[in-house]
Amino acid sequence: MKNILYVCSTLKRSGPTNQLFNIVKNLPSSDYRVIVCTLSYESKDSLKTEFISNNIEVMCLGLTRVAGLFLMKRRFERLVREFKPDIIHSQGVRSDKLVSGTDVDSLKIATLRNYPQLDYPMTYGKILGRYLSLIHSRSLRKMNLVVGVSNGVCDNLSEYFGITNTRTILNGVDTTKFYFKDSKMSLRSQLGLPKDKTIWISVGHLSSRKDPESVIRSFSEYNETKSDAMLIFVGDGPLAETCNKYSSSNVRVIGRVPNVYDYLNASDFFISASKAEGFPNTVLESLACGLPVVLSDIEPHKEFFDLGYNIGSLYRLGNGCSEEMTLVSNQDYSSMHSSSLELIDECLSAEVMSRKYQEIYKGGIR
Template sequence: MSKMILYIVSNLESSEITNQLYNILRNINRREFRPKIITLLKEPEDSVYEDFERLKIDIYSLGLSRTKLWLKGKRILAVTCEELQPDIIHTIGYDADILAVKYLSKFKHCSTICNFPYEEYTTALGKIIGKIRDKRYVKYLFKMNCPIVSSYSLRRKLKECYDVNAYTIPNGVDEIYFSPVDKLEISRRREKLGLDTTKRIFISIASMSKIEDPLTIINAFQRANISNFATLVLLGYGPLLKKCKKYNSEGIVIKGKVDNLREFLKCANIFISSSKSEKLSVSVLQALNCGLPVILSDTKCHREILNKDNTVGNKFSVGSISELKEYFRYYTRCSLEYKSKKARIVGETFYGSKIICSIYERMYTQIISQGII
């Protein structure tokens, strides 16, 4: 008989977290597993709730405000889980994680930890509130049966900082939706987006924050003095957006938050990340699947990617404008055909959604049969 996997999330807003859940459920073996979802909070305007409905998955929406969630949501959640009797609960997000540890301890449980807690909370909430939230979350992190992280570097960091043992499953990317296109299609897409059809396009997709360090990319591109041959496109939203937008020019295009990230990826040539974080960004994996060579800051999670096949790109020291400047110059003139093919192979082989889903299936089976991994 198939095993019930109950996913508990805050809501189904359009986000990296939700996309990862969607990729699992789109590929999961329905003969072996019966997935169901509980959402805790009201759905936001950018909810992709209907996308999950089309997968014909039962969704139980509590539809609570955040205040009501902590006043009476715990009781409603516990009653719902008692009625469903899942074989395993998989939580994603702060609220779901804490509620599961506190009130659903009788069920087998795994949890996806998307970022290093301290980095995530201090970036989003500021140092004081972020530290308070980090301290609270870590208390429950110690009690989780099976925390899951997206990179080995994040796993090591959790162990070093919190003495927490985690299981590693990389983020997955829809290998069909994110795939290479031919030169004619690239030109057509660039015309539609108002981008130059003759220049090489470097693209970066990340939050405009200190930890993602977009100013290093901008300064390195300016110093490379290649705007006659290349264009830099930065996408993302955050506290540094206003400052970054001052650099908008013929060679530098800063769009902020957009809804069509894939369209930009499919008409670019090279992807760049200057991140200081140990989070393995989905944008990097999407770029690889689109056949884009990558220039990555030398963090441990980025080394994991380049260690799969170092021909897919290069790394530069974190915050090094001078090193990145030289890579801008090199990638403006070098042949990209071989690197592009290798990038696609790495993306599809190691980070394709079908591969990642099969890893989750093995993990679920092991937890259900043995209780822990």
């Protein structure tokens, strides 16, 4: 049996936390003993109870970001001495910095879910973003292995940072939570959505990185010839107010909701104009619900199509996608729906992803 210590900042409800849960939940308890170590106290919007209810041990160092500067390393080293992990697996800037700077015999693995030099400046501003990108890359160089959640993430590490101790494991989706439910019309009644329209859905943070305004512009062009269509946004963010200005009988901003699964199953197509992603959970979840997709042609989006399934269409980032929306809506829907479900089942489920991590854990790659 191997001891694995997972390290992350918190278990805040987010894509990275969901992916961590997917990895750990699917580890055979006969082969692994697991502790998830968080650095700071949880917010109200936390998945900690979900980890605990699945018999996953969670320990919190209980430090604020300021206190962590002085006490975190000492408390973490004490936990490492007591647990004696064979493997320490971290994710995120703070966690990767802590683990990479700890002098232990354990195999150190980090999972990277973004493009640091692109994502951090967009999220934190240019100065702080560049600093975080530098700090993170220095930490990753000290790891035994960095797992990128897409080939694009690994290629970026090599080309931009010169980091080559990498391996790709694509994110997976929990198919016990996201799956096709053949009740579209009843869901639309419950959610107050029209039954007589083709519904396009975009899920995620309403920010410049996701570029929801370009989705609205493309939909408006598409809607000129497809007047029986509707666009809904599920999510919140700094551009929510801007998007709300476009609200009409055909465009609706739902906001952040706990039942994203219901909105996906009430919809017909998924659309994303994102400028940067690791390997997006929202696309995984949409495909798991059987939705064909129209996606911007960033590298991680291309990788969905590289797997060889008929799941929709890509479009050139910055060009608008009304033509691709028309193209996809005129294709054989049943074929794309079936292909979407097959892609998830055969390549991109949480179980498939966890098994690939287990291959690394068993191999002890250094």
